[in-house]
Amino acid sequence: MKILVVDDVGYTCHFHARLIEKFGYRCCSATSGFEALNLLKTDNDINIVITDLMMRGMDGVDLYKEAQHLERFTDDGQLDPPQFILMTALRLEKNSNDKDVQRLKLAKELGIDKIMFKPLDQDELRETLKDMLMGAPEGSITSQTVDLYTPAQKIKDAVNDIIESGNSTAAEQFIECLNGEVHHLQEFLSKLETVQN
């Protein structure tokens, strides 16, 4: 298990990487989204990414999206995408037309595992990492047990956030996204039934 810290500000990157080492975790770092993506392609031990939102080139949201499509394999099968913590010094309630605030809202809509505000609360970070690593499997994910509580909770949180925001477009997009996923599950169940019959 390893944690990847991504920030294009050298000091912040170093600080968070050292902090995580002091928590007792293995850590590596990257100073751009592109570098982070390359590390994810080559290092299967990375299962958590802590990334800044605003970065030159590839920002934290784009990195998250790219990471979802990465195919990482071990001898035991395909790995799940890493979990993501997004760090930002922005605040959602402020200046909602700001494009960076829009990116932060998108991050929430995409379901990034955790959003934390700078300067990071160390106790919260330590607890978040502990929870994430407890839920994460040691090696790869193949089939076996699946944690449904956490994703279900996230869906509920996302729905609440959308309702609170009053953003009807986000509501429609989210419904579309959910319908797509329901369709995938129905296809999966149909295929299973066919195989069993």
Next chain:
Amino acid sequence: MMNTNTTSNTGQWRLIDGDRILDMAMGDTEFLAELIELFMSTVPEQMCEIGLAIERKQAETLAITAHGFKGTVANYTREEPFRLLQTLEDDGKSNQLQDASISYAALENEMQELISELNMLMAQVCR
């Protein structure tokens, strides 16, 4: 904006919160010294980038650089240096750079003050 008085009515420091900074380093003075020294080593480059962006009227670069530096400075102070960086970031985002050089000059003074306080803090706790 220049303030040569490092003490305040509410405590020993005008800009920093010594206890919070120690907490940030988890009470480890070696780690604290490492962080502060690294921070100080990055200040000239960050200031230079911000100054150049203002000089060249590169609003987007100013917004990005000031935002990044603000995140770093926030680890040490939420006072005037942080606020000035927020102002510069906002100036960059709104492409209103006419007052940016004034804010930058104030920031230079405030950063000197911040470094001075951090040096004093290190001298006190990292002996």
